[in-house]
Amino acid sequence: LAAAIDQVRPWLQSAGRIAMLTGAGVSAESGVPTFRDAQTGLWAHDRPEDLATEEGYRANPQRVWDWYQMRREMVRAVRPNAGHIAVAEFQARHPERLTVITQNVDGLHEAAGSPGVLALHGNLFADAWLDGCALARRPADACPVSWAEPGHPPRCAQCGSLVRPAVVWFGEGLPVDTLAAAQAAAHACEVMLVVGTSGQVWPAAGLAGSARRAGAKVIVVNPEATALDDEADALLRGPSATVLPRLLDF
Ligand code: APR
Numbered sequence: 001l002a003a004a005i006d007q008v009r010p011w012l013q014s015a016g017r018i019a020m021l022t023g024a025g026v027s028a029e030s031g032v033p034t035f036r037d038a039q040t041g042l043w044a045h046d047r048p049e050d051l052a053t054e055e056g057y058r059a060n061p062q063r064v065w066d067w068y069q070m071r072r073e074m075v076r077a078v079r080p081n082a083g084h085i086a087v088a089e090f091q092a093r094h095p096e097r098l099t100v101i102t103q104n105v106d107g108l109h110e111a112a113g114s115p116g117v118l119a120l121h122g123n124l125f126a127d128a129w130l131d132g133c134a135l136a137r138r139p140a141d142a143c144p145v146s147w148a149e150p151g152h153p154p155r156c157a158q159c160g161s162l163v164r165p166a167v168v169w170f171g172e173g174l175p176v177d178t179l180a181a182a183q184a185a186a187h188a189c190e191v192m193l194v195v196g197t198s199g200q201v202w203p204a205a206g207l208a209g210s211a212r213r214a215g216a217k218v219i220v221v222n223p224e225a226t227a228l229d230d231e232a233d234a235l236l237r238g239p240s241a242t243v244l245p246r247l248l249d250f
Contacts, residue, residue: 001238005246008234011191011217013250018098019189020087021182021207022240025196025222027108029081029241032074036198053169057130061162065153068165072124080112083195083240088113090248099185103197103204105167118182120174120204126166129156179203186211193247195221195240199228208232221247 012018024034035043046067050056057064080088091098091114100109100117105124109117154163168174182204186192192211199205208231212218220232221243229235236243 001236001243002246004234004236005243008217008219008236009247009250011219011234012247015190016097017185017189018191018193019182019185019207019211019216020098020100020193020195021186021197021204022100022102022104022109022195023197023199023204024104025198026083026102026240027078027081027104027106028196029083029239030078030108032078032106032108034196036200048170052167053171054130054164057162057164057169061153065165066151068124068167069151075106075108075124078108080108081241083244084108084112084114086245086248091115099182099189101182101185101204101207103201118178118185120168120178120182122165122167122175124165124167127154127163128166130162130164131159174203182207183210186216187214189214189216192216192218193221194218194226194228194232195244197222197226197228198224199226 024032028034033040033042035041038044050060051064051067087098087100087109091100100114102109102117102119103121105119105121107119107123107125155161186207187210189211192208194208197205199208205228208218208220208228212231217233218228218231219234219236220226220228221236221238221240223237223239236247
């Protein structure tokens with residue numbers, strides 16, 4: 001692993017623009033479970049269709065709301081790890097040189113101090129409206145929220161519209177401006193680092209191929225094989241909290 005890091009570090013040192021796509025693995029060493037780990041993954045115990053789709057929320061708002069509340073409490077209890085911190089410190093030493101594009105909704109890159117994080121899948125700690133305000137025909141954000149009872153999904157006091165987590169669910173589009181900025185960063189970079197993602201969820205996973213087709217070198221950082229390994233010019237088979245501090249130490 002050390003030799004592989006030494007082999008690719010010059011690619012980064014000569015890169016004017018670096019893009020980094022991260023997934024749940026970059027937060028694993030903070031104690032946040034990933035999704036697809038066979039034993040500990042969130043999808044090992046529940047089905048995405050039940051907990052991460054609009055249909056699932058409409059079918060059982062309380063269950064889904066509780067699951068997101070549990071995830072919020074879990075993330076509140078953890079800290080960014082050495083990998084998040086190495087990225088933020090690199091960005092501080094080299095302003096405007098590294099763009100973080102993340103699939104994570106845990107806010108740990110931002111908590112570590114990374115600026116301008118492109119959060120493709122939204123933010124676990126923000127709320128949105130499931131429906132606009134039907135009665136008063138007002139835009140959703142004009143609804144006077146009533147938190148019916150603590151622990152229950154809040155509803156609009158006016159029309160009863162449910163509040164929902166401001167995260168992207170399966171089958172939903174990604175925030176248009178964020179995705180466009182991520183694609184621009186993928187096209188502009190000389191090196192794309194792909195860290196802690198299984199590369200199975202699109203369009204995020206497509207950013208590695210976009211970077212490669214635009215002439216970038218692609219480096220995958222992951223202890224396991226991923227669906228993006230074929231796009232990679234180098235595979236760094238190790239945990240991100242170990243690899244990133246060594247890789248970004250200039
Ligand atoms: N360092 C780096 N990578 C790690 C580490 C670690 N310490 N531990 C685990 N990993 C890797 C795993 O090998 C796996 O490849 O992190 C990856 C996590 O993959 P997933 O659980 O599939 O998470 P992710 O790729 O982020 O999922 C993408 O799927 O459910 C949706 O919206 C959700 O954003 C999520 C998307």
